Amino acid sequence: MDFDFLQRASPELINWLTQENENRDIPAKSLLIEEGKEIESIYVLTKGKLVVKTTNQLGTESLLNQLSPGCIVGEMSWLENRPPVASVEADRASSIQVVPFKAVERLSISQPALAAEFQRLIAEKLALQIKSQNLFIHRFNHEENSIDPLRKALILFTSLNENDLYTLAKIGTLRRIQPGDTLIKQGDPVISLFIILAGDADIFVDIDEITRPIGNSRRGEILGELTLLIKDAAGATATVRTQTGMELLELRKTVLVDALKKNQLFSARFYKGLSCMLSQRSRDQLVSRNFARLSQEAEKGFEPDEINLKQLSDLNRAGSRFHWLCQKFQAQPGER
Known part of the structure; x- marks a missing residue:
């Protein structure tokens, strides 16, 4: 790295x-x-x-x-x-x-x-x-994480406020992907980020000419964000495919970056939200491959479903913001 x-x-x-x-x-x-x-x-x-x-x-x-x-x-x-x-x-x-x-x-x-x-x-x-x-991680067996996937996905929306959501809604467009289709192919240029409004995606990487699964993404999560953050990325770092079909909020990177440059507070909240998602993903990848044992033992004093009142309040607000975004776009015809 x-x-x-x-x-x-x-x-x-x-x-x-x-x-x-x-x-x-x-x-x-x-x-x-x-x-x-x-x-x-x-x-x-x-x-x-x-x-x-x-x-x-x-x-x-x-x-x-x-x-x-x-x-x-x-x-x-x-x-x-x-x-x-x-x-x-x-x-x-x-x-x-x-x-x-x-x-x-x-x-x-x-x-x-x-x-x-x-x-x-x-x-x-x-x-x-x-x-x-x-x-x-692809060299190790994978075990499903028991944490509620929507709770993980809402991490981004705990960092954003209502004005941020209005900005995303203003610059975003609805896109629908049919079951079995590929949204992003490893190595291809990526001109947009996508927030999953409905459905889920499987993530694959080609290593030594072998396609290997490395994870999945569900509603509320972002796809394509690595190409926004890795400046010299020649193309997509992984392939994204859906078995169920997806409804997505598409955000053109040039338009998004321009909005972030114009509003420093929005920029700080958005990038922190991305960081929290990536941090959780990194942790989950290690835990699902039976690594980070000492970290897991340190957290055994509480159950994953036990969260404090502030976390619960944050998640409720995040859920409301995500629900608003879904309602605004899912009734539209969208691009296929």
Whole structure:
């Protein structure tokens, strides 16, 4: 995974990173993040090398990645408020910028433009992480996740407000896909993002000339978002096919990007919503292949269906927003 926050960030964001947050040296072989143990900061590597490992059900560690300066770790715990799915260790003497979760929340209030840029960069990082992880997970048996799929899908809509929904409705168009059809083919250009209003899709990647399933998407989720976030993507990173048929809200990328540039607050909320979805997808991929064992054990104190009142309120609002979007478009003829 080739992501360098220090190269992609603006001088203003770099200044915030270095002037407003602590720089820390960490010795070789020291543990920066321990899988399953709560953290309170995001870390940006400025010097050295980090290795990322996760555990399987037997307690054996698997190497997920080796990271160079400019990498970001810890953002998934911030986005999901859940334990890390992997351990991060300094492979050699290294230096990091420590960005407390609270500092990121303060940035959203004090400097919306920088907050929007930070959220976009986090989303770009997670997109590259998913692309890399897709090449890793296909080698392992898949088990269905028991978490309600609509609850996962509504993650995007918990980040958006009513004005954001009006913007998406204004720039979007309805598209219908027949059962058995392919919406996106790996390698082909992708000019739009799609929000699934009804139906579901299966996701495949071609690896070594073999087509392998890597997951599925259901109503409320987004398709095609990786090509928005991976700037040098030559085409679609996966094939999307539906057995049931789908109704989709199509968002042309050029029009969407223009709307995001015009409204920094909308941009920050939209990119955070994408980041939360990608973070959940990354976690689910590992868990469904029996990885992230220590993280799963740390969460055994509560059942997946037990959520606090704030989460319930957020999900109810998100469900209402999604329902409004569906009602607005599904009565239309749509494009086939």
